[in-house]
Amino acid sequence: MPELPEVETTVNGLQPIQSLTIKAFSIFNPNLRWPVDPEISLLLENEIALQIYRRAKYIILKFQSFHLVIHLGMTGKFTFSxxxxxxxxxxxxxxxxxxxxxVVRYNDPRRFGSVHLVRGKLEEFFLIKNLGVEPLSDEFSGDYLFQKARNRQQAIKAFIMNQSIVVGVGNIYASEALFMTGIPPQKKSKQVSKKLMSNLTDNIKAVLNHAIEKGGSSINDFFNTGGQAGYFQIEHQVYGREGLPCKRCGSFIKKIVIAQRSSFFCRQCQR
Ligand SMILES: [Zn+2]
Structure with a gap:
């Protein structure tokens, strides 16, 4: 599933079409997660994408009087051909x-992706309005996370994956950042100190930026080969390593389930 770094890379890869005038927006199959409005074809003719950027895992194309909001779902990708x-x-x-x-083509075998044209305010659009802060923004800090965690019983891992708190921290990135910080994933959010929250936000930014850099170096492959739209291969310290020795201390990596998601951690390094 495309995660935040893949979406960021896709947004970077789409920059060449910014400021171009659209000749045709052709919908061959509207049956994505939500049916694609056929009116989009008419509305986008002769329009110019003034800005192309990412919000959470949405790709946003800003036009003069509306926004196009695209989600890649499980298997969506763009290619130039x-x-x-x-x-x-x-x-x-x-x-x-x-x-x-x-031409730019949108390919999506499983069709969980979506394309919406938003006529009103983007920040009031149903997919956007409840989103938390961006993980790579200055707003996402130890203070922010610490304040939001007051009185929260929720496990810290589920908390940092909660999209209304912070967007785009997927399972892999949450597991890795918690390992780097030395926090067990099941620890109650309210029990994590301000200092550790600060380290945690730094580590979340670091793992995401690392994956984005990896993505940047493979951007040509990503677009020209039809995009190997899996995860960018960051070297995992804990994720998917159940039963293998911890790379730091040698004890065995454990797997537990938190909020229905597999969670990997080292009992020695994370207590
Ligand atoms: Zn360890």
Missing amino acids: SPAESRKKHDHIEISFFNFNQ
């Missing part, structure tokens, strides 16, 4: 431009 190249199976949408020799 020559207009002459025949469409691949699961290419559901194609965007062509004036004065640009390539």
Whole structure:
């Protein structure tokens, strides 16, 4: 499933179409997670994407009087191709431009992705309005997390994966950041000190930035080969390593389930 770093990389990869005028927005199969509104094709003709950016795991294209909000779901990805190249199976949408020799195609085998055109205020759109802060922003700090954790019984791992607190911290990144910080994933949020919350936010930023850098170095593959849209291969310290020796202390990595998600940790390094 594309995580925040893959979405960030996709947004970077789409920058060449910023400021281009859309010739056609063709919907071949509207049956994504929500049906794609056929009106989008008409509305986007001759429009220019003024800005392309990420909010949580949404790709936002800002136009003069509306926003296009795209989610990659489980298997969504964009590719650039020559207009002459025949469409691949699961290419559901194609965007062509004036004065640009390539088209952008949206491919999504499982069709859990989504495309919405938002006419009103973006921050009031139902998919956007309840989102927490961005993990890479200055707003996301130890103080912020510490304040939000007051009176929270919730396990710290579920807490940092709670999208209304902070967006885009997926299971892998949460597990790795907790290991780096030395906090057991099941610890109650309210019991984590301000100092550790501060280290935790730093480590979350570090693992995400590391994965984004990895993504940046593979951006050509990501787009030109049809995108190997799995996780960028960051070297995991704990995630998926149940029963293997901890890379720091040698004791065995444990797996427990927290909020229905597998959670990996080292009992020695995280107490
Ligand atoms: Zn250890």
